[in-house]
Amino acid sequence: MRHAPRSPALAYGRRHLAKRLVSRRRNARWLAGSPLLPSIVGVAMLVCAAVPSAVLACHNIIAITVDELARRVTHAEKRLTEGDTVGAVQVLRFALGISRGGAQGEYELAADPRSPGVARVRARGERLLAVAVVRRDGLIDRPRLRAGWVPDGVRAANFVWAERILGNARRDSPDAPVAIARHAEALARIPGRSAEALTALGELDRRDLVPDAWGYAVLARLADTRHDVAARDRAVRQCTTLGGAHAGAVCPSFESMR
């Protein structure tokens, strides 16, 4: 049995996809025989596969297996957790590109951004990009979704953008430790707001709710700037424990500890 699309927006997306492909077929006769054709067909197939399924039954298990967008966002999240920020941005380039609707040429056909399902996954991807911006020291060309050098003004604007995105996520889920910790990461990079970051992460630490090694990495750095060596060393130990095999890429090391 084929499940009917739950969302009218997704149904619209599929109709739109079919219509656009038909209209483009007329305009693309010149492509016949072109050496570009196999590549274009390949991209089109990939794009079609990336249409998020209307059925996300059984929750994450099926969604992450069959939904290309969800799978890529999850992959980016994993890279980010492991400390591979550049790799995460590379994965996000495709995931966010196809879900922006209109900004990426052919990719616009892939997913209707008005669909609530796509919007949620895209928002999750944007949050990941914001985290990557913070962890990459602001050095990400956001419009092109590439890690690399950017002018100081852009870097500062990146931090402001990341704080806004992660602050909104925290407002949406005020008791979610992941949202709190990631917002705190962003706050810690904004001059004059590190005290807020320390308060938020300290509270999570007190309740044993710091969600990952990154939270402790920020705590360690904040403690170091306050010359609180005991707190810093404890945070580094916690970071190392939670980071596991990826602790080397995540946790800071300090002169006095070596």
Added chain:
Amino acid sequence: MARRPARSCGPACGLAWWLSLSVVCALADCARGVAHTPEVPSSPERGAAPDAEAAERRAEHASGDVQRAATRDAIVRGAALAVRFECTRCHAHAELAGPPDDANCAGCHAQVARGTLDVGADEATQALWRAHVRSYLNVPSLTYLGARLRRSAIAEMVQAPHDVRPHLAETMPRLAVSAAEAADLAAWLAPEAEAPARALPHDAATLAHGRQLVEELGCGTCHERCGEHIPARPLRVAIDAESLTRGIALAPDLAEVPTRLRRDRLVQWLLAPRTIDPETTMPALPRSRAEAEAIAAYLSYAPIVPRAQPAAPVRLPLLGRRVTFAEVEERVFRRSCWHCHSEPDFNEGDGGPGNTGGFGFAGRGLSLASASAVRSGARDDAGLRRSILRSAPGETARLVEVLLARQREEAGDVRALRGMPLGLPALSAEDIQLVESWIAGGAGE
């Protein structure tokens, strides 16, 4: 934890006991020794202020009184509660619309098993899912339940589920249902009054004849009766393989008959089951009314042989090596926990009953989809988020507590803390050891 006194029905019960029509005997769940009654403070039936309806039901049980027709208000309330508790996630009912595809546990599993779940997965992935899906492939329909079951038995099952079907791994989940709500749900499912039943002869010869027929007609192919050995003889009627598989899976323990089945329908149920439940796979086996009555007498009055009660598995010591989250995720979280504790972003905001809420539960905000999600804890009864991994010296982390609680529940020791996975088989001692060792090692990546 206060245990309810054992209602043992072993040989010690004696002849006088069963001849005195003590149908309460069968309530004792064979030899479990304890009733499955969680400590639910909000439940009037269990607490200090028993309501009139609950008292009435108990009296009905004890005296064998017939049930009266349910009130219209109770039926209406019950139908609304069936929606609130999302009964159709697992069960079908002709009066209720099916759930959306992404909340249809039984429907999704059935489609995976048949290979008809069309979500764009390739053949290899579908084969993998088929191999993994074992639960909710056989779920009783609710449509005709009340035509054969007593209202009091349904109410008890809803409020304090116990294992009725020995061949089915999963059980009715322990929902947060009060006694009054359970009564309303039962009223909706079984609204009719029970007709006075003709007393069946139950002398020793009749019971022996009934026992012989149960064996001869092949009832043991599908059914058990506590610790009593009923040989699986060939059925005298042809039944297709699919119906037989479903019949075996759903066949209730026959020791439940005196308290579960309506006395006015028992003989008819044995003689022509499809006249009571057109969807049943139960074949009509007795060759005459006399045979059906002898079987009914045996099922209603013969003493119950206790079944050996398996103890909860022994808790294993921590592993002497580092356990990664990937290991725990692969062996534990991803196999069953994820279904109810998932990431809402990938399912249009629905993170499952254990995360964003469902089955009548408020959202606990617990996702088990990543290490950081597990470390983010869950909301307690007061709505305050707490770690499920933290434990004071000498105490056990909440996550491990609920896993151990499920093992205890399967061994008949039911307490206030709900065991997890809810309604599914308990994790093995080795799997719990893995989770515990991961937590002890710092619960990192």
